Amino acid sequence: MELKVKNLEIAAGDALVAMLNYEDAHHLTIFQGDRILIRAGKNNAVAVVDITHSNSLVPRGTIGLFEELTQNLNTKSGKKVFISIAEKPKSIDYIKKKMHGEKLNEKEMFSIISDIVNMRLTEIEITYFVAACYMNELSSREIVDLTEAMINTGETLALNKYPIMDKHCIGGVAGNRTTMIIVPIVAEAGLIMPKTSSRAITSPAGTADTVEFLANVSFSMKGMKRIIEKNNSCFVWGGGINLAPSDDKLIHVERPMSLDPVGQLLASILAKKKSVSATHLLVDIPLGKGAKVESKDKALMLKKMFERISRLLKIKTKVIITDGSHPIGRGVGPALEARDVLYILTNNPKGSYELREKSLEMAGILLEMGGKAKSGCGKIIAEEILTSGRAYKRFSNIIRSQGGKVCDPDSIRMAKHHCNIISNLRGRVSHIDNKIISKIARMAGAPFDKRAGIYLHKNLGEEVHRGSLLYTIYSESKQKLMYARKIADEEKAFEIK
Template identity: 55%
Template sequence: MLKLKVKKIKISTGNVLVAVMNISDSQFYDLYNGDRIKIENSNGENITTFLDITNSDELVPKGTIGIFEDTTRHINIKQGESVTISAQKKPDSITFIKKKLAGKKLSYEEFYSIIKDISNNRLSDIEITYFVAACYTHELNDKETVDLTKAMINTGESLHFGHRLVLDKHCVGGVAGNRTTMMVVPIIAAAGYLMPKTSSRSITSAAGTADTVEVLCNVTFSIDQMKKVISKTNACLAWGGALKLAPSDDKIIKVESPISLDPTGQLLASILAKKKSVGANVLLIDIPVGRGAKIEDLSEAKALKSKFKNIAKKLGMKIKVVITDGSSPIGKGIGPALEARDVLWTLSNDPRGCKDLREKGMDLAIKLLKLAGESKAKKKVSELIESGKAYEKFIEIIRAQGGKEVHASDIKLGKNSLDIRASESGTITFIDNKFVNRVARIAGAPTDKEAGIYLHIRKGDIVSKGQKLFTIYSNSLEKMDYANEYVKKHFGIEIRSSDPLFNKV
């Protein structure tokens, strides 16, 4: 054990618990970068952190220990206070990660140990990455996937609604726009069923459901606040990242993203754990397939469908998996404000609404109600949309979450706009999801909620030379210029020329 004085460093490390030691002290006490140390104050309170080493005597002088803001939130320590430092052994979960790296099967208890340590910030990003890589290299079997799912559920909080039917849906992603959740939730709630929907923010798209809902109301709640919204409205549209439901999931996704690692077992566990955590027992999964989607191969989609059904059955969930067309964006707006506007127009039966968003949203709602045992699901959904009751329920949810009714046309968009026009006449044969998402993100979405693009055309439309294809919106002229340059170099809308001798891509 050694005694060092605290030097508070006013920098956040993103919930990773880190302390910094001067290299002179670390060499003297034989401590290394990445080691775990226990910091204990005079009252006996302690916390285990990762150790970083610095050569800078100015940042952390010899005889002191640098403590970042995230660590000081977990232990009561004062500037200049003398604390006791001791080396700690690696957690048992590291042994289990090594076991999976060697290609061996893990038990529920071993998964629980790993997931609990991830949830409690006891594993570094590098160690979590090894776990993800192990599951990617040595694919989880069904039993392991079920055990991982249960471990993710049991290390977080859960919602319980007794014996009531609790409905939920999930889309595996890859389609630009596609705000069907904001259509389905109010329809289901207006039909008298519970639908406590938690959604994600964008990782690589122009907007996640949570980003879009946040244009209209708050999405960040505690479990108790979420329960109050549900008790008032039968539903909610909350950001899952603010809740302690399967809390390890966001940390795992964070290390998967840089090289797009997405092991099938972890994908299934991630989705189903979050659904079980909100009490869902009736679940609809949407797998979009097609050119430009996240999943382009139909056989891959069918294999994933089969796995969803097998794992959900073992978890006691009633499930239906649908494979849908993912070859084009759904809706016209791409970006939080533009997508929120689409939803409001579509739910309120405004002629400016999106036919494809309406049709897909209604179809998913019908399938979900049928799964729940509703005998006249199609008639009920049509009545709820046509009568405006689904729209009224949506506004009720928005108000319960701290928002107010907003007219779609009053939603602010980026102050700068640029129209992109067709270079020749022909038929639209392809609109690339990745292209439109990328352009919208370059324009500023989703961080700038008013940025994005608005599509004036759909696949199959006949266009004339000079006709508007889409409009880019941004609050930054610099980003607008960058988006325009990207469009010129990577144009992702294919036009089959009306002249049979030519085809424009």
């Protein structure tokens, strides 16, 4: 059937979608969600059908194309296309197979991930896949197959070097900006560490958000490689390059129901590491009340799974379980966390002791893994690189290579509005809730307002009196500050005993 194109100028998101008038769909016996093959000259694409009864939106004899499909077919409004009924992707059968509790093989897993990346599956169909993996846990072999499918459907960074170091933190700890301290130490020791990082999803700042306060983080693969060749390392936003592109689509459908299948978590992390040619990986699992992992049993299970899957993928991985019961930096939010990092790299006494110590411990482990330090001596070498100023110099060079400039941490301006949260009790800080601190900082505007967030004046174990200043909230908006203050009053982030 020949139809005239109407560009709807609307993005569909995760699938290629075409809209038909009800009369045309009825004539062809096409139903909502069916697939059609669209031919536009030499270009063709299979699209999911949406149906409308509105003659003003899509008149009879017309096909409405969403933005992704218009670009895919390289066509425009008024042009003619030919449509015919197409079969649904085989990957839908494989998703059903997993829903029934059966195991998927390498070919079936690749088919699903390939169809996700190439927008052949709808958001609903992707959600069924995530739910199937949540209800019927993936085997070790399935996790490896999923990981390799995620790698092979995206770009990879070929460095032809050995070893290639990397690190990952499961997350959930406010102010845990260790990466920006570890990377320059490891790079200065002569190891390659191509660091790709994420933006915040539910936290007040990701590493990419914090680095972006100082420099550009969006680069092509070629640009990323150029920075690494010059500095042994980089700080690049993973979403700006095509590494394991299916991951963002899977995360998108997981979020509404807070689904986090362990198999997909492992595949997501390890696919991105393998995509940058990592040979050695340090994984940090923060454990504690208010962190993402609150039970020791779950932490140990994740540790065991990371080690098992890494062996199958030929990545030398060490997993550490750390204290995630409270924030370890004083700043929470991109600008505040950048200031924390600069304090430590410049050996300023205002830097957080806990953040410094954790960063040195982890950098030391990576130096030992990479053969730059004997067992038990890594932290000593890492500390020498930091205290000598060499880590700061390396960090400055990376930031300059990414189009930025390192500044005096005391010159960093915070958001223009602020309020102080005062203690009405006397005692010691027995707990600081990561989730509440993060919630307040996000309500204040972080990470989108880079200067918004929280500065902690008191940390765990410190003595407080009535009237002591606990933390300050910063916001660019008076209204956001008011909402953040309301949460601070209602949900007590500090426990004092």
